[in-house]
Amino acid sequence: MKSDSTVRFFNRVDYYSCHGSDGLFAAREVFKSTSACKQLGLLLVKRYRVEVYVNKGTNRNQQWSLEFKGSPGNLSQFEDILFVNSDIGIGTSIIAVKLGSEGKSRLVGVSCVDPLTTVISVCEFLDDESYSDLEALVVTTSPKECLLLSAEGNKEFQNIKDVMERNNVLVTLRKKNDFSTDSLIQDLNSLLKFKKGQQENSQALPETSLDHAMSSTAALIKYLDLTSDAANINQYRIKQLERSRYLKLDGAAIKALNIDPPPGLQSVVSGGSTTSIQGLLDKCRTPLGHRLVSQWVRQPLKDLALIKERHDIVEQLVNNNDLRKVLSEDHLRRVPDLEQLAKKVARKNGSLQDCYKIYMCLMHIPIILETLSSSDDNTAAMKTLIIEPLKELISDLEKFQEMVEQTIDLESSDSGEFLVKPEFNEDLKDMKETMENLKNKMEKEIKKVGDDLNFDVGKTIKLDSTLEQGYFFRVTLKEEVNLRNNKKYEIFETHKSGVKFRSYRMTEINTDYLSTRNKYEEEQKSVVIEILQIAASYSNLIKSVASTIAILDVLTAFAIAAVNSTNIFVRPNMVSSEEGILNIKQARHPCLDTQPDVHYIANDCAFKRDESQFFIITGPNMGGKSTYMKSVGVVALMAHIGSFVPCEEATISLLDCILARVGADDSQEKGVSTFMIEMVETATILKTATSNSLVIIDELGRGTSTYDGRGIAWSIAEYLAKEIKPYCLFATHFHEIARLAEDVPTVKNYHVSAIVEKDDIIFLYTVKPGICDQSFGIHVAKMVNFPSDIIKFAEKKQAELEDGENISFKGYKNAEEKRKIVAEGEKLIAKFVTKCKELDESLSEKELLDKITSYKNETIASGNPYIAALLAEA
Known part of the structure; x- marks a missing residue:
């Protein structure tokens, strides 16, 4: 019995079939292009499991x-299909989680394997019942995938499963035996590459003392079947995850701040659109850079020195300008996926190519170094992070270059x-x-053909070749008419780049050439094996070059x-x-700036610890509250990853986390309501936030009754304003909450402004001090042409429901008064009642x-306009 997230394909030699x-799913989602292999890869990246079956019997x-299978975190069996002609490696990490207990706390053991970088990362930590630290990790x-110990019906298991599904991670259930560590040390001794002089016993490593993390590691090794592939032997390294190094983000913040592009193969390999922060910043020219920028946007730093x-x-x-342009337009675009190439040579399954x-x-890196070194404005950071490491690495790789020059033609x-x-x-030599x-x-043959067809050799007609096809003649599409119906020549391929053809004599020569070259390649095999063995010893240095270039x-x-x-x-x-400042002038949302026909209204945000830390923001829907809060969050995030920020000026104290509760949706397939989702997200905020956190909360309490909400x-x-005291932007339609500013000095009221002209409302998208003194819901209904009878009835019901909450009286200039x-x-009424x-x-x-x-006359004598209006209404 297969799960709904598994798609089975049957290999019919010439094609794949599904049943x-x-x-139905394949017809809708998979076979939309001629490249079935690419679509299979897209399924894997989109969090589906794939199984491919082959017929071992006869047609009758x-x-x-099962021939091979794959999942989002386990692409090993699909590498030859998906990436055989590609130097681009897709970053796919997979984790396993083992839960234990320590007193009343939950002990979480996590292991993460990245097959591309061949790194096993482990950690153990205590977590709360919401697993907020696990979610941040x-x-x-x-x-792409998480292995969990199957425990259906267990509340803790369900909570962890919810965390994974909330963050779009495919959950794979495993048996208890898979988490057994009986053979783990032996497996690690085989997989790990120990440093020179280091004791080759994984049991001596500090990471193996983390019992629950090691159970998770054992499950991953079994699931990925790492030890069965000889190419994995002595290729991995193990390290502890440095959770404290990065600013903490929750899944809600990732969505609210539009950090990730839409999921898909293309966005993983080459960036996303400008509708996401990753897509906006991903102007990289290398596959290495594309992968690294997708990591950095999820790993904002907490180290001030590194950020600077x-x-x-x-x-x-x-x-x-000159340095930036030459790096992007010339030098970096020449760099292949060195991580993928290093992995190939390390596994000894690479090639001379x-x-x-x-x-x-x-050979090109010294030119990059010369370009960087000749710049007069080099910073100490450029020298420390880029120039000096590259110089050392190139020096260490000189012997690799010499080996290539001495062995490869x-x-x-x-x-x-x-x-x-x-x-x-x-x-x-003879061959x-x-x-x-x-x-x-x-x-000689191309000259004869050129004379026969009246083609200019080297311009109109060219001699070209591929590894598979050998040599052939190529002309542009417009010259195809001169070859048509000419029996002297055979056209064997036509596409946008031109027409490929051969004369009969050329076919004979090419056949002899391919035959000789095949013999040459067969004869050189022993030499190639030796070259690749030597190249494998340089794989770590090549990875270091890749890291620096990225x-x-x-x-x-x-x-x-x-x-x-x-x-x-x-x-x-x-x-x-400790400075306690988050001061941003004229902040903008960079993704909206890129949209056509959008004129973004920038706004300020000035937080100061112990003075103004909690902003309550009121105003109409579509007035710009959410966009304003997101723009502040985006500026803070971009600053912590090392980017410049979209505003006129920004002073930002180091944050420890960015947490958000913005616009939850129903998740009907999981049986989770809007209100439940926002309560889960808010619970995470209350348990995670500190005085150094940025918290964004939008429209809390909408999914239940008005008074409950x-x-x-x-x-x-x-609680946030009095107890935790983070930097907080709190948007609400419950205007009564604005009274909190009277009791808590650090709470400040702001509103997005709008102008009402007759039945129209004009949004100004400007954030100003004070509260919004009216609701614009009915005005919005008028804007979208609700029937007039419904509008009138709504106005009547509004007056009834408010029941004195918005009593009209004079004697004030603004909403605050x-x-x-x-x-x-x-207070006077309460005093009267008490007496x-x-x-x-x-x-x-x-x-x-x-x-x-x-007592009544004393109360009336106070002259309070509100009391007078109440008595008049009575």
């Missing part, structure tokens, strides 16, 4: 058996053929000579994003958390009435 519900007696590591180093480099690249690509990249490699030098033996003679014959690529992309923006980006002034929203706002008058009136309750019950009815009348 039943899988067939079919015996279908999931956000940071961005796994990134800002220093971005500032240099922003100010130096892989070695050649690494060599050509290493670079002249042939330049033309797309990857052969060892013929000097290794006489047979290779090389034969191949050169055949090439000379091809050159940093340069991402920081260059940040500079490009800042310079290319239609509005100003500035370097934020980052200060320590108001009470919950008020109590949460008061009106609220003070109401508050004073309610009446304290009257001696032994008094006669007339005496009681006289006393009450006296």
Whole structure:
């Protein structure tokens, strides 16, 4: 019995087939293009499991058996299908979670495996019942899949499963035996690559003392079947996850701040659209950079020195136009996916072509270094993070370059053929000579063909080649008419780049050439194996080069994003958390800035610890409250990842987390309501936030009754403002909550302004001090042309439901003064009621009435306009 998230394909040799519900799903989602393999990969990245079956029997007696399978976190069996002709490796990490207990706390053991970088990361920590720390870890590591110990009906298991599903992580259930550590040390001893001089016993490593994390590691090793692949032996390293290094984000913040692009294969490989922060900043030119920027947006730093180093480099690249342009448009685009190539050579399943690509990249890095070093405005950060590490690495890789030059025929490699030098033996020399003679014959043949067809050789007609097809002639599409119906020539391929064809003589020469080259490749195999064994010893150095180039690529992309923006980006002034400042002038949302026909209204935000830390924001729907709060969150996030920020000026104290509760939706397939989702998200905020956190809460309490919602929203706002004291933006339609500013000095009221003209409402999108003194719901209904009868009935019902809550009276200039008058009136009324309750019950009815009348006259004599209006209404 398969799960709904598994799609089964049947390999029919020439095509794949699906059946039943899988067939309907495949018709709708998979076979939309001619590349079935690419669509299979898209399924995996979109969080589906894929199984491919092959027929081991005959056409009459079919015996279908599982050929290979994959899941979002386990692409190993699909690598040859998906990436056989690609140097681009997709980052796919997978985690496993093992839960234990320590007293009343929950002990969480996590292991994360990244097959591309061959790193096993582990950690253990105590967590609360909402698993807020686990969620932050999931956000940071961005796994595609999570292994859990099956425990249906267990509340803790369900809570962890909810965390994963909330963050779009596919959950795979495993048996208890999979988490057994009986053979773990032996497996780690095989998988890990120990440092020189280090004891080759994983049991001596500090990471193996984390019992629950090791159980999770054992489950991952079994699930990925790492030890069965000889190419994995001595390739992995293990480390502890540094959770304290990164600013904490929850899944709600990722959605609210539009950090990630829409899920899909293309966004993973080459960035996303400008509707996301990642897409906006991802101007990278290398696959390395694309992967790193997707990590950085989920891993904002908490280290002030490291943040400033990134800002220093971005500032240099922003100010130096020539350096920025030459890096992006020339140097970086020449860098292949060094991480993927390093993985191939480390596993000894690479090729001469892989070695050649690494060599050509290493040959170009000194030019990059020369470009960087010649810049007069180099910062200490540029030297420390980029220039000096690259110089050392290039020096260490000189012998690799020498090995390539001494063994690989670079002249042939330049033309797309990857052969060892013929000097290794006489047979290779003879075959090389034969191949050169055949090439000379091809050159003579193209001249004959050019004369016959009246084509200019080298311009109209060219000699071209591929590894699979060998050599052929190529002309543009418009010249195809001269070949049509000409029996001397055979056209075998036509597409946008031109027409490929051969003469009969050329076909003979090419056949001889391919035959000789195949013999050459067979003869050179032993030499190639030796070359690849030597290359494997340099894999860690190549990964280090990749890491440094990726940093340069991402920081260059940040500079490009800042310079290319239609509005100003500035370097934020980052200060320590003790400063207690979050002051942003004219903040904008950078994604909206890129949208056509959008004129964004910028606004200020000035938090100051112990003075103004909690902003209650009121105003109409569509008035800009949510966008304003998101823009503040985005500026804070971008500042912490090392980017310039979209505003005129920013001073930002170091934050420890950004938490959000913005616009929850029903999740009907999981049986979770809007109100439940917002309560879960808010519970996480209350348990996670500190005085150094930025909290964004929008429209809390909408999913229940008005009075329930108001009470919950008020109590949460008061707890945050009085107890936790974070930097908080709290948008609400419950205007009564604005009274909190009277009791808590650090609470300030703001509103988004609007102008009402007859039946129309004009949104100004400007955030101003004070509260919004009216509701605009009925005006909005009028804007969208509700029937007039419904509008009138709504106005009538509004008046009935308010029942004195919005009593009309004079004597105030603004909403703040009106609220003070109401508050004073309610105190006088409460005082009147108290006096009446304290009257001696032994008094006669007339005496009681006289006393009450006296108290009433005293209250009226205060001259409070609110009380006068109430009496008039009565």
